[in-house]
Amino acid sequence: MSKWQNQLRNWVSQYFDLPADVMLDLPRITTIGSIHAYIENCTGLLHFSDHEIRISHRRGELSIKGKDLRIKMMLKEELLLEGQLLSIDFIDEPKGGGD
Amino acid sequence: MSKNLPVFQGRITIKVKGGSIESFMQTCVSEGCVLSQIKQLDDSTLLMTIRVQDWSTLKKYRKRHKCRIQFVSTEGLPFFYNAQKKKKSLWLAIVCSCLAVFLLANTLWSIKVEGLEPELEAAVKSQLDSYGIKPGSLSISMKQPREVQRLLLEDIPDLLWVGVKKQGTSYQLYGVKQTNYDEPEAPRPSNIVASKKGMITKMFISKGRPLVEVNDVVKKGKMLATGELKEDSGKYVEAVGEVLAETWYRVEIDQPEQIEQTLTDGSSSTVYSIAIGKVSIPVWGFWRKNDEEDREERYEQTFELFGWELPVRIGHNTKYKNEFLGQQPSKEQSVKEALKNGRNSLLVNLNEDAEILDEKILHQGVDRGKVKLILLFKVEENIAETKYVSQGD
Incomplete structure (x- = not known):
């Protein structure tokens, strides 16, 4: 994905007031307090244990830490997480490594 | 979805x-x-x-x-x-027991009739029977109690009122008999006239004024008693009474001299068949054919299951060989027989209380193989007939 394409998408989403996750292939994470997390637009599950879950998306990875984590439901690009959430960390993919 | x-x-x-x-x-x-x-x-x-x-x-x-x-x-x-598929017998048992409970709960077990005399009670019960309401029958197909009540009141005129209640598996009826009042509130003025010609032997007029006496010979239509208590007063009551009179009847009887009787000699053949609806299929014994004139008796056996009649019946067709027997009774015997026949046929036509006092053979002859008798009967019977008077209005 070239750089000017990214910039074009950014510009289109701002100009037409479109949601950024649709245009930019970014994950959308919805949390309800610190008990639920609903992650969309993810591409893969990298690690799952009851205190950490790591998920890959198109632009990198994200890591959610917590206690007693459970996956309530797992679909192709969606994940519903339950438990006590402590933190959400974004780990940017090093440039050039992508898909 | x-x-x-x-x-x-x-x-x-x-x-x-x-x-x-x-x-x-x-x-x-x-x-x-x-x-x-x-x-x-x-x-x-x-x-x-x-x-x-x-x-x-x-x-x-x-x-x-x-x-x-x-x-x-x-x-x-x-x-x-x-998992349940493997427990078929359990489910079968459950279904069967549900069915059994359903059937038992919908079966009529008892009919109670209260407040009626035994005669009327029996009449009510036989009527109920004819509506299909009897112990042991299923109550699903039965008519509603209200309908039964209406039918009972229609079919049994002696019932004044009947309460029909279905309580669980029993029918409870409470009936009230209709009391027929002898006297209507306004007595209808009437006279008593003779219904037949005869000689009066006994007379009892309980209401009214007698106009004839014992040993009078009256013709048909003659007034025997009047409801007008005082002569020419124009005030009438309903005349009630009994007038027994001697009446006479002439009876002609033909009696064949020869009596033909058909007898069976006991040999019979039976054809068994299975009947479904109107179609009957012979099963056993249909190859036996008798050319002679036979008497045939048909008997159908039906089957019932829980009060339902099954459509399949077994029919027995039994053929008996006939033998004709001509009998020539003696003259005395045939006269006796003819007398008996005459008496019976007369009594059939008369009222129940009629009594034959005397009988006489007026004429006796044989004509073309028949014994011909002309008989005279002396009968005592009630000839009182109520005749209502219209009081000119």
Whole structure:
């Protein structure tokens, strides 16, 4: 994905007031307090244990830490997480490594 | 839509053990599986629930990702259904017992009739029987109590009122007999006239003024008693009374001299058949054919099951060989027979209280093989007939 394409998408989403996750292939994470997390637009599950879950998306990875984590439901690009959430960390993919 | 409800879908809870469970899960999910309730048990084991249709996908990829799958439990209607399939006898028993309870609960067990005399009670019961209401019959097909009440009141005129109540498996009836009042409130003025010609032997006029006396010979239509108590007063009561009179009847009787009788000699042949509806199929004995004039008797046996008549019946057709026997009774005998016949046929035509006092043979002759008798009977009977008077209005 070239750089000017990214910039074009950014510009289109701002100009037409479109949601950024649709245009930019970014994950959308919805949390309800610190008990639920609903992650969309993810591409893969990298690690799952009851205190950490790591998920890959198109632009990198994200890591959610917590206690007693459970996956309530797992679909192709969606994940519903339950438990006590402590933190959400974004780990940017090093440039050039992508898909 | 309803197929997608969680209840209708089978779900399997499994334990997955292996090194790269995450990639295994990712592969399955990208193939369209739905994984839910994922929980970590220990470092290399996860507990999850999958849909039953996803099982083949999981099976396909487990080797590639070096995972081992262990079943924990199953839930959902398909699994429940499969489990119940193995308990067919249990379900059969449940259905049978439900059916039995249903049948027993819908069977009429008793009919109670209260407040009626035994005669009327029997009449009511036989009427109920004809409506199909009897102990042991199913109450599903029965008429409503209200309808039964209406029918009973229509069919039994002696009933003034009847209460019909269906209580569970019993019918309770409470009847009130109609009391026929002898005297209507306004007595209808009437006279008593003779219904036949005769000689009065006994007379009892309980109401009214007698106009004749014992040993009077009266013609038909003669007034015997009047309801006008005072002569020419114009005030009438209803005349009531009994007038016994001697009446005479002439009876002509033809009696054949020869009496023909058909007798069976006891030899018979029976054809058995099975009848369904109007169609009858011979089953046994139909090859026996008799050319002689036979007497045939048909008897059909029906079967009942729980008060229902089965449509299949077994018919017996029995043929008896006939033998004719001509009898020539003596003259005395045939005269005696003719007298008896005459007496009986006369009594049939008369009232119940009529009594034959005397009989006489007026003429006796034989004509073309027949004994011809002319008889005279002397009979005592009630000749009183109430005749209402219209009081000129």
